[in-house]
Amino acid sequence: MLNLSCLVASVGMEGMVEENGTSGGAGGADPLAGAGAAGPAHVVAVTTMQAPAQVQSVIQANQQSVIQTASNIQSVQLPKGNVILVSKPSSVIHTTQGTLQTLQIKPEPNTLMSSQGQSCSDDSCSDDESPKRKYREMLTRRPSYRKILNDLGGAEIAVIPAGALQAEGGLHTLSVSGGAGGGAIVQYATTNQDGQFYVPEDQTRKRELRLLKNREAARECRRKKKEYIKCLENRVAVLENQNKALIEELKSLKELYCQQKTE
């Protein structure tokens, strides 16, 4: 885990905060990263001091911050002294220079901090800036959807109820309840009368348990991926609207300028 004080220091220096971000999908197989030329986009949960509501936001490099709530969409200008609380360890925040003055990051209780141009102490950064570590992070795959979106809520991974495993002669039936796809029955042979291909029952049960867990994990992963994509699509809509408004503004300003010039 990168040390957060190092990241906060970069806010004052460059107007940018980055923590555990992907390197634009360089190493990981991320079909979603790099969709925009501006850099990695991450979803963060943001709370402002003035409007303490939980919102979801995707913030992109070299762009004005767009903070998007669950109910409506709003772009937010951050005056001096405002605080953004970022509860996602894998968040990336890029702002226009000078807009973001103070930042608090609270992935863990002990790491809460605020800073403007705070420098990074050697103690806190030495371990995380080794070449080996940096190289590993270059190759790391994208942050998990859980990290990106775990504030969006959703279905819990189903817990196997006690007694779900039951023996039925030569076959074992594993009843699975819950989950988006409804119930499922998995059957598997455990014995062979000729003594061939014998698989110890304990191992077979372990395998079934692993498959069940992975099945649920895959469902959850796909759900998170869908939400992530939905979030990106929302952001596209927001930015398209912003772009349209800016073009209109530019147009009217140009007209005004030409008008004054001719007078």
Add this chain to the structure above:
DNA sequence: GAACCGGCTCGTCAATTCAT
């Protein structure tokens, strides 16, 4: 109706990361 196709979902495997 049969055959084909494309899109979608799901389960599984394997590689990788994370947590202890």
Add this chain to the structure above:
DNA sequence: ATGAATTGACGAGCCGGTTC
């Protein structure tokens, strides 16, 4: 070091639309 968690990749199956 090790087990758990995460997620990309792959194949199978289902479904609706299209063509013959």
